[in-house]
Amino acid sequence: MIANRSQAYLQDSRRIEARLAQIKEIKPMNVAVETPKEHNQPMPAPEALITVFLSEMRRAQEEHASTNGSMRATYAKAEGKGINLAAAKRALKIQKSGKAEEFAAELAKLLQYLNILGIGVQKSQLDLFEVAPNLAPIDEKAELDGLRAGRFGEPADRNPHDLTTAAGQRWLEGHYRGVEERKLVFALQAAEESETEVIDGDEAESAQANLEDEEPFGGPWPDDAQVAARATE
Incomplete structure (x- = not known):
């Protein structure tokens, strides 16, 4: 009789384990699921x-x-x-x-006033400031301007240089690179947004509620009559 009870208990336990496995397959509510990213991207x-x-x-x-x-x-x-x-x-x-020049003048005064107040910026910190070079070859500057325009999404017909000049061609080269980089940024942004999916938790909540409504191990401990009936099945 004890062996029959153990067998019935084992059957009920397996049924519960199968039920739990079904629940685990349902994602929890509002869980962000990330797709593995490709390497060397x-x-x-x-x-x-x-x-x-x-x-x-x-x-x-x-x-x-x-x-x-x-x-x-x-x-x-x-x-x-x-x-x-x-x-x-x-x-x-x-x-x-x-008004970039006005801002530079204001910034200079700001740094001066901070120094007077005893909280001046150290020279080592000033090295962190990025500034435009005073002198640059026109071709190099044209390429940088084109690169900036491409990144900013400006059309190629905004080229301020004559296309027959070296500066005009360098501007176009920079613009093309900028456009490609802009496309890459948007592509990565779209990929990141698609990698994160918000799962609706209605099914998970319903399944969890059904599981909680069930008694532990699928029901009360079977009596002798129930065990005998199952043994003859």
Whole structure:
């Protein structure tokens, strides 16, 4: 009789184990499922990433997209990539106003006042500042300008140089590289968004509720009559 009870208990335990396995196959509510990333995937240059997101922020500002929330979404994506939103907004404002020299003068005064207050910036920290070179060959500058324009999503017909000149050709070369980097940034962004999937938890909750409604091990401990009946099955 004890052997029959053990056999019945084992059958009920196996049924519960199978049920638990079904539950585990259902993803929990709102769990982000990530697809393994491919190795050796090309990555854009940091400057390209920053430029592309700055261009998207500027576009969102120009379109007054905050009414439908897309501006906030753009800012959130940029911040998620490490963009300092305060600095980015300030940079876009300076770009729009064209008052870069005024900003440089203000920054110089700011550093002076900080030094007077005893919290001056060290010279070693000033090395972190990125500045444009005073003198650069026109061809090299043209290529950098084209690269920046391509990253920013500007069309190729914005080339300020004559196409018959070396500067004009270098600008186009830089623009092409910038466009390709811009495409890469967007492709990686789309891949990251598709890798994260929010699973609906309705099925998981329903299955879990059904499991909780069941008694431990599928039911009460069988009595002798039940064991005898199962033994004859």
